[in-house]
Amino acid sequence: MSRFSKKVVSEWSSLGPRFLPFADAASPDLPLSRLLRLSLFQVSVGMALVMLVGTLNRVMIVELKVPSALVAIMVSLPLLFAPLRALIGFRSDKHRSALGWRRVPYIWMGTLLQFGGFAIMPFALLVLAGAGDAADAPAWIGQLGAAVAFLLVGAGLHTTQTVGLALATDLAPQESKPKVVGLMYVMLLVGMISSAFIYGELLSDYSPGRLVQVIQGAALVTMILNVTALWKQEARQPGRLNAPVDDESFSAAWRSFCQGGQAVRRLFVLGAGTMAFQMEDVLLEPYGGEILGLSVSSTTTLTATLAFGSLIGFSWASRVLSRGTDPSLMATGGVVLGIPAFLSVIASGYLDLPWLFSLGAFLIGCGVGLFGHGTLTATMVLAPKDQVGLALGAWGAVQATAAGVAMAMGGVIRDLVANRYDAFTGYTVVYTIEVVLLLVTLVVMYPLIRPRYPRVTDMNPVLIKE
Numbered sequence: 251m252s253r254f255s256k257k258v259v260s261e262w263s264s265l266g267p268r269f270l271p272f273a274d275a276a277s278p279d280l281p282l283s284r285l286l287r288l289s290l291f292q293v294s295v296g297m298a299l300v301m302l303v304g305t306l307n308r309v310m311i312v313e314l315k316v317p318s319a320l321v322a323i324m325v326s327l328p329l330l331f332a333p334l335r336a337l338i339g340f341r342s343d344k345h346r347s348a349l350g351w352r353r354v355p356y357i358w359m360g361t362l363l364q365f366g367g368f369a370i371m372p373f374a375l376l377v378l379a380g381a382g383d384a385a386d387a388p389a390w391i392g393q394l395g396a397a398v399a400f401l402l403v404g405a406g407l408h409t410t411q412t413v414g415l416a417l418a419t420d421l422a423p424q425e426s427k428p429k430v431v432g433l434m435y436v437m438l439l440v441g442m443i444s445s446a447f448i449y450g451e452l453l454s455d456y457s458p459g460r461l462v463q464v465i466q467g468a469a470l471v472t473m474i475l476n477v478t479a480l481w482k483q484e485a486r487q488p489g490r491l492n493a494p495v496d497d498e499s500f501s502a503a504w505r506s507f508c509q510g511g512q513a514v515r516r517l518f519v520l521g522a523g524t525m526a527f528q529m530e531d532v533l534l535e536p537y538g539g540e541i542l543g544l545s546v547s548s549t550t551t552l553t554a555t556l557a558f559g560s561l562i563g564f565s566w567a568s569r570v571l572s573r574g575t576d577p578s579l580m581a582t583g584g585v586v587l588g589i590p591a592f593l594s595v596i597a598s599g600y601l602d603l604p605w606l607f608s609l610g611a612f613l614i615g616c617g618v619g620l621f622g623h624g625t626l627t628a629t630m631v632l633a634p635k636d637q638v639g640l641a642l643g644a645w646g647a648v649q650a651t652a653a654g655v656a657m658a659m660g661g662v663i664r665d666l667v668a669n670r671y672d673a674f675t676g677y678t679v680v681y682t683i684e685v686v687l688l689l690v691t692l693v694v695m696y697p698l699i700r701p702r703y704p705r706v707t708d709m710n711p712v713l714i715k716e
Contacts, residue, residue, distance in 0.1 A: 280421050285430070288421070289437040290479040291357065291414040294472045296441025298364060298407045301468055302328060302400065305449045306375070313456050314379035324396055326658070328404020332650035335412045339643025340500050342413045343636060353417040353639075354484050360409030361476040367402030368469030372462040374399045410476065412646050416639040417484060419630050425572070428627045432568030435622065439557055507637055507644070512698060517648050519695045520625050523585055524652040526687035527618050529660035529680055530592075531653075534611060537677050541599045542607055555608060556615040563619020571627055578698040581624025585695065588617035588688050592681045599674055622649075628698075 307325055310316040342356045374395030377387055415434065422430040445468075452464050508514050530537075534552050538544040567580050594610030597603070626645060633641035660680050668676030 280423070280426070284483070285433065286437075287481070288414075288418060288479050288483055289434055290475045291410055292434050292437040293441035293444075294361075294364070294475040294479075295407050295411045295414075296438045296443075297445040297468055297472065298368075298403055300442050300445045300449065301368075301465070302403060304446060305453065306371075309453065309456070309461065310375060310379070313461075314375060316375075316379055320378075320393070324400050326654065327397060327400040328407070329651065329654040330401070331405045331408045332654065333647050335408050335647040335650070336504070336640060336643040337500055338409050339412050339416055339639030339641070339646075340503055340637075341639075342416055343639040351484055353413050353420065354480055356413040357410055357417070357476065357480055360406045360411075360413065361473060363402050363406030363409065364472050364476075365406075365469045367399045367404075367406060368465050368472065370395065371399035371403070372465040375461070376458055408646070408650070412643045413639065414479070415626075415630075415642045415646070419633070419638050419642065421483065424631070427630050428571035428577070428623070429568045431623055431627050431630060432564045435564055435619075435626075436561060439561060443554075443557055503637065503640055507634075507640055513641075513644070515694065515698060516625070516628065517644060519581070519691055519698065520645060521648045521652040522687055522694065523581070523621050523625070523691040524649050525656035525659075526585075526684045526691060527588060527614065527621065528653040528656040529684050529687075530595075530614070531657050531660070533660055533664060533677060533680060534595075537595070537599070538604070538607060541674055541677060542602065542604050544604060552608070552611050555611045556618075559612040559615020559617075560619040560622075561615075563616040564623050565619075567620050567623035567627075571623070576699060577624045577628035577631065578695060579624070581621045581628070582692065582695055582699060584617040584620030584622075584624060585688050585692050587613055587620065589685055591617055592685050592688070596678055596681050599677070625649075 302325060307321060310321045310324070338356065342353050345352045345355060347355055374392060376392075378392030378396045380387070380389075380392070418430055418434060419427065449464060453460060534556075538552060563584065567584075571577060571580055591610045591613030594606050594613065598605075598607035598610060629641050629645045630638075663683070664676040664680050666676075667679045
């Protein structure tokens with residue numbers, strides 16, 4: 251190869267780490283192409299979340315004329331599986347298969363559940379709405395079919411994400427785990443943002459037939475993405491089938507997990523912090539329109555503002571954590587940033603300053619990125635080698651459950667206060683509660699911060715004693 255050719259190849263190879271976010275998360279054992287392919291399961295999870303919480307939420311209420319209370323129940327059904335993520339992760343830690351895999355069978359099962367839920371969902375929704383020939387069908391058939399479809403998709407995405415993150419932890423070298431965390435959640439955001447635009451464009455000219463095509467198309471894309479993500483990722487270990495049987499029960503493993511590394515305190519911090527950041531999730535856009543008088547297009551950009559802030563938070567946290575910063579300190583930084591962010595949102599209503607509102611929304615996104623990255627990195631790094639799935643499952647269970655409960659509480663509290671006083675007071679009370687929750691999180695988190703925290707590259711969870 252000539253000197254010029256070598257220079258061209260060298261410059262081209264350097265483009266990844268210089269211009270692609272988290273490209274330096276790759277390692278000789280886990281190259282960038284393989285890491286990006288593995289992260290496709292996060293794209294499919296993002297697609298499912300947007301379909302359930304965003305697209306179908308609107309279609310069921312506006313186009314299908316389904317009562318909003320019934321829609322709220324259906325959309326919340328996937329949260330029933332969130333507490334089971336710890337059990338799912340534990341089972342993937344202990345799984346014994348003839349092919350020698352631990353994680354792959356569970357991710358495959360989650361993919362099938364997602365596929366099956368999406369496959370029957372459009373027909374169940376049309377029957378639920380009493381559309382066409384389903385007008386004379388008993389109401390319970392549509393309700394049961396829709397409930398089963400939402401439950402299947404919920405069970406699938408929780409299983410896929412929990413075990414997929416455990417597989418990423420298994421494959422990533424210790425020093426690359428913070429950046430792998432950032433990459434995985436950036437891909438989740440990519441899946442959510444891109445699918446939101448695609449669903450919106452495909453359903454702009456709504457018809458029952460188009461609804462069937464879009465949802466079943468999502469089922470097919472989910473299968474393709476997850477199979478591609480799994481292909482040749484986990485090494486087979488046929489000897490596991492003949493290894494001594496581990497009879498440890500989930501309850502015993504859970505007790506062991508809770509006794510080490512201040513796990514209970516970490517989970518409490520995660521739950522309180524998640525509730526603090528997520529209680530406003532369904533209220534920011536209505537606040538901008540109702541209190542500040544912003545247009546629909548202006549409030550819609552808030553979603554992009556939050557996502558961009560989260561991306562900045564994830565990127566900065568990934569870079570700093572890879573240098574040996576304490577993940578709990580990084581999460582604390584997100585909590586500290588969230589306090590002035592919510593105060594800015596409240597002040598924007600008093601002062602009628604839309605730019606201050608946008609700034610607050612951006613800072614909330616940054617805080618979410620720092621807090622989420624810090625707590626997940628601490629979980630991955632401190633998890634005992636034989637309890638990675640259990641630790642990540644517990645993280646996912648607490649995070650998903652707290653987010654769902656917080657969003658429901660935010661809407662209920664806002665309505666109760668607004669009915670008694672006025673709309674601005676209703677929003678202000680919710681945002682004030684979030685500030686209080688952040689302060690509580692800060693106090694509880696303080697003992698987790700180590701004055702002299704070991705570098706991530708040097709950490710050995712077995713040697714860490716609390």
